[in-house]
Amino acid sequence: MGLTTRSVALTALMTLVTLGVIVLALASFSQYRSTVTSLAEDQTRGLLTASRLLQQSESMVASSAMLLLAENHFHRRQAMFEIGDRREWIDRLASELIELRGSDAHFEEIFQARERLVENLAQLDRWVQQRIDLRADLRSGVGSPGEPDQADLVQLADVEARIAELIRANRMLSRDLGVAVSFHVGDIRHDIQQTVDVLEKDIARRETILKSSVVGVILVVLATVVFIQRSVVGRLVTLQRAIARERPVADDIAVMGRDEIARMAQTIRHYVARINHNEQRIMAMNDELDFLATHDALTQLKNRHYFERTLNTYRESLEDQPYCVAMIDIDNFKLVNDRHGHDVGDEVIRWVADLLQANMPEGSLLARYGGEEFVALFPGEAAPLAQDALERTRERISAAPFVIGDQPITVSVSIGLASRLPGGDYALTLKAADESLYQAKRQGRNRLVVRRRRQDDEGGPR
Numbered sequence: 001m002g003l004t005t006r007s008v009a010l011t012a013l014m015t016l017v018t019l020g021v022i023v024l025a026l027a028s029f030s031q032y033r034s035t036v037t038s039l040a041e042d043q044t045r046g047l048l049t050a051s052r053l054l055q056q057s058e059s060m061v062a063s064s065a066m067l068l069l070a071e072n073h074f075h076r077r078q079a080m081f082e083i084g085d086r087r088e089w090i091d092r093l094a095s096e097l098i099e100l101r102g103s104d105a106h107f108e109e110i111f112q113a114r115e116r117l118v119e120n121l122a123q124l125d126r127w128v129q130q131r132i133d134l135r136a137d138l139r140s141g142v143g144s145p146g147e148p149d150q151a152d153l154v155q156l157a158d159v160e161a162r163i164a165e166l167i168r169a170n171r172m173l174s175r176d177l178g179v180a181v182s183f184h185v186g187d188i189r190h191d192i193q194q195t196v197d198v199l200e201k202d203i204a205r206r207e208t209i210l211k212s213s214v215v216g217v218i219l220v221v222l223a224t225v226v227f228i229q230r231s232v233v234g235r236l237v238t239l240q241r242a243i244a245r246e247r248p249v250a251d252d253i254a255v256m257g258r259d260e261i262a263r264m265a266q267t268i269r270h271y272v273a274r275i276n277h278n279e280q281r282i283m284a285m286n287d288e289l290d291f292l293a294t295h296d297a298l299t300q301l302k303n304r305h306y307f308e309r310t311l312n313t314y315r316e317s318l319e320d321q322p323y324c325v326a327m328i329d330i331d332n333f334k335l336v337n338d339r340h341g342h343d344v345g346d347e348v349i350r351w352v353a354d355l356l357q358a359n360m361p362e363g364s365l366l367a368r369y370g371g372e373e374f375v376a377l378f379p380g381e382a383a384p385l386a387q388d389a390l391e392r393t394r395e396r397i398s399a400a401p402f403v404i405g406d407q408p409i410t411v412s413v414s415i416g417l418a419s420r421l422p423g424g425d426y427a428l429t430l431k432a433a434d435e436s437l438y439q440a441k442r443q444g445r446n447r448l449v450v451r452r453r454r455q456d457d458e459g460g461p462r
């Protein structure tokens with residue numbers, strides 16, 4: 001599976017889990033809101049209605065006091081009108097309660113108490129009516145004027161007693177009604193408690209689900225981080241380290257898997273291999289160019305350019321130490337070319353170069369100076385050995401003729417050797433060696449002439 005696919009899968013998973021948590025949280029909030037609304041609207045309204053019902057019952061009983069105190073029929077009817085009004089309210093509030101919670105046993109008690117209360121009040125009304133009439137009779141002196149009728153007095157006392165009894169009964173009924181309403185209120189509170197219990201359980205359950213979901217989200221996020229660290233960052237860092245080396249090696253670039261980074265690593269590996277290959281070719285070409293720039297193609301000796309460049313680097317150290325320079329030239333070389341051809345002339349130059357090189361003391365430098373001419377530098381400890389080495393080589397060249405096919409060719413060299421002139425530089429020393437070479441040629445060739453100290457070297461030659 002590619003990196004893109006894995007990233008998309010992880011992102012989709014994370015999005016799904018996060019969306020799940022959000023939906024769950026929203027659903028919980030919505031449920032809590034509807035439960036709280038129901039608590040606030042229905043059950044709290046039920047409580048309020050019940051308390052108003054209780055108030056109306058008490059008011060009804062209180063109205064019976066008005067009835068009790070009525071001294072005429074007008075006041076009595078007024079009190080009864082008030083009682084009727086309370087009764088209507090009690091009915092309305094009771095219906096409202098039934099609508100909210102449905103009917104139960106306590107409603108039966110409430111309605112019975114209310115019915116009996118209403119009946120008692122109607123009875124009370126009749127007794128009060130009778131009392132008003134009796135009192136009116138007694139005041140108007142019906143029977144014997146000036147003296148109250150004994151029968152009326154007895155009847156009035158009887159009515160008063162019945163009224164007192166009804167008042168007591170009404171108080172009891174009022175208490176029963178209050179108790180029934182209280183029970184009903186208790187039921188409502190029980191309902192509220194049940195709703196709260198269910199809500200608490202539900203909250204606890206959803207809390208557990210939400211916590212698990214949050215742990216799930218954290219795990220998915222951690223998995224994503226680990227995945228990115230291991231599959232992307234870690235591999236990129238390894239790749240970066242492999243190619244940040246001074247000389248990256250293709251085999252050090254790990255190609256793991258078949259995803260995008262693996263393909264990129266494969267491409268980089270391919271390029272590193274190509275770059276290394278090209279670099280090796282360029283270095284080989286550089287070596288070759290360097291060799292060609294510093295060597296003579298025919299003899300493989302160092303060339304004049306290299307010789308002079310080396311002298312420049314030696315210049316300062318050569319000031320303080322002894323050295324000598326030799327110029328070596330093949331004798332009558334034009335004749336070799338003319339008699340045996342240019343190619344044979346080349347072979348002779350190579351042969352002389354090899355012999356010279358083979359006999360040079362350690363630390364010395366030999367170069368082809370041009371044509372059939374060579375130059376040698378003997379710095380420091382090589383200088384005292386120079387003359388012997390050159391003499392020995394010269395003798396070997398002239399003693400062992402160069403043979404081409406079955407034809408021997410006599411070859412000899414003339415050598416001019418000069419030590420460093422005091423106060424003089426390399427160019428003067430080289431010139432002195434060249435003069436000695438010229439002397440050797442003039443003295444008959446095949447010899448070595450050492451530049452001796454002269455009067456005009458004052459300052460001066462040795």
Ligand SMILES: Nc1nc2c(ncn2[C@@H]2O[C@H](COP(=O)(O)OP(=O)(O)OP(=O)(O)O)[C@@H](O)[C@H]2O)c(=O)[nH]1
Nearest residue numbers: 330331332333334335337342343345346371372441
């Ligand atoms: N085969 C061959 N000949 C060369 C090369 N370079 C120079 N020559 C020849 O070397 C010859 C040098 O001749 P001269 O300078 O007259 O010197 P010489 O004949 O050696 O005589 P002396 O130096 O006086 O002994 C010339 O004929 C050049 O053409 C080379 O690389 N190969």
